[in-house]
Amino acid sequence: MKKLFILLFLCPLLVIGQQTTAPAYGNNAKAGHRANIRGINMYYEIYGEGQPLLIIHGNSGSIGDFQYQIPYFAKQYKVIVADSRDHGNTLDTLQMNDSLTYEMMSDDYAALLTHLNIDSCLVLGWSDGGINGLLLAIRHPEKVKKLAITGANLWPDSTAIEQMILTRFTGIRNYYQKLNQTKKTAEAQVLLRHFNLILTQPHITPEQLQQIKCPTLVMGGDHDVIKPQHTLLIAQSIPKSNLWIAPDAGHGLPVLKHKDKFNAQVDEFFKTTFKKIEGQGLFSN
Numbered sequence: 001m002k003k004l005f006i007l008l009f010l011c012p013l014l015v016i017g018q019q020t021t022a023p024a025y026g027n028n029a030k031a032g033h034r035a036n037i038r039g040i041n042m043y044y045e046i047y048g049e050g051q052p053l054l055i056i057h058g059n060s061g062s063i064g065d066f067q068y069q070i071p072y073f074a075k076q077y078k079v080i081v082a083d084s085r086d087h088g089n090t091l092d093t094l095q096m097n098d099s100l101t102y103e104m105m106s107d108d109y110a111a112l113l114t115h116l117n118i119d120s121c122l123v124l125g126w127s128d129g130g131i132n133g134l135l136l137a138i139r140h141p142e143k144v145k146k147l148a149i150t151g152a153n154l155w156p157d158s159t160a161i162e163q164m165i166l167t168r169f170t171g172i173r174n175y176y177q178k179l180n181q182t183k184k185t186a187e188a189q190v191l192l193r194h195f196n197l198i199l200t201q202p203h204i205t206p207e208q209l210q211q212i213k214c215p216t217l218v219m220g221g222d223h224d225v226i227k228p229q230h231t232l233l234i235a236q237s238i239p240k241s242n243l244w245i246a247p248d249a250g251h252g253l254p255v256l257k258h259k260d261k262f263n264a265q266v267d268e269f270f271k272t273t274f275k276k277i278e279g280q281g282l283f284s285n
Contacts, residue, residue, distance in 0.1 A: 008129060013263065014204065015271070019131070025050070025063050025081070026064035026081075026089070028064050033045070035111075035116075040090060042108060044081065045081050045082075046081075048075065048077055048079050051122065052078045054122070055081045055123075056108065056129030057088075060194045061126075061129070063081045065255070067214050068255060068260075069263060079111075080118075081115065084128075085100070086194075087259070098193075101197070102104070104132060110136060110140040118143075119142065120144065120145045121143065121145055122145055122147075123144050124147075124149075125147075125148070127150070128198070130151055131152050131202050133148075133203070134154075134212070135202070137216070138204075141211070144214045146214055146215050146216070147216040149217070151220055151224055154203075154230070155204065155208070156200060156235070160226060160230040162226075162227065173195035176188050176192040176195065201270070206236075209237035215240045217241070217244065217275035218235035218241055219245070219246065221246050221249030221258075222246065223250045225251045225271055226251070228245055237243075241278070246262070
């Protein structure tokens with residue numbers, strides 16, 4: 001019961017509930033590879049051909065979260081999907097008291113792109129993957145040609161995240177802290193790190209977002225766990241940004257009823273030359 005509770009409220013993958021059987025994204029021997037980078041053995045898969053597109057999953061998620069994005073974008077892009085550090089098939093050597101940061105993960109993705117001899121690519125990130133996308137564009141700007149994010153936050157408090165979610169996450173985190181005092185298991189330690197990550201990070205400022213030079217599509221649901229006004233702040237802080245707040249939608253834009261519209265919105269953004277609308281254009285566009 002405790003594990004089910006976690007799945008429902010933490011991992012974006014578990015907003016899905018209706019996962020299909022084809023193909024086994026995240027465990028596909030034909031598409032799977034390993035990259036020994038930055039002290040981890042990072043697992044990744046590649047689908048399709050064309051302009052490279054890196055897709056980044058969220059907290060406690062994995063490649064398998066993108067069962068609706070991989071086949072859609074692989075028709076026209078070279079889709080690169082990986083399990084982040086300490087997630088999925090990229091379980092590293094962290095111990096219970098070791099740190100896990102978004103900066104570490106964003107640097108991992110930059111190293112993966114270098115490993116693949118990719119100088120610059122399109123990037124799509126969901127939830128914590130959106131945070132990693134922002135940090136990738138800040139810390140490794142040369143790697144990101146265009147960035148699309150949904151459900152990302154800049155800091156971990158109730159001005160950004162719904163208080164109900166923070167309260168529930170805190171309760172679960174405290175449960176795993178107590179569990180690790182009496183019965184340490186690898187699974188419990190991983191989940192404790194994930195909850196600590198989401199409750200104590202990130203710490204990105206609007207001033208840092210102003211450093212992002214690539215065109216960026218900032219997205220969220222109008223009933224997202226990330227408050228719409230916070231999503232608006234992110235968009236307003238990035239010089240070349242577009243904003244899409246999906247109506248009648250929560251945190252699961254890539255996987256629930258808006259998934260097709262989400263894919264089309266991202267695809268159109270990637271294919272369209274960014275232009276700043278001002279002057280008379282404010283009326284005519």
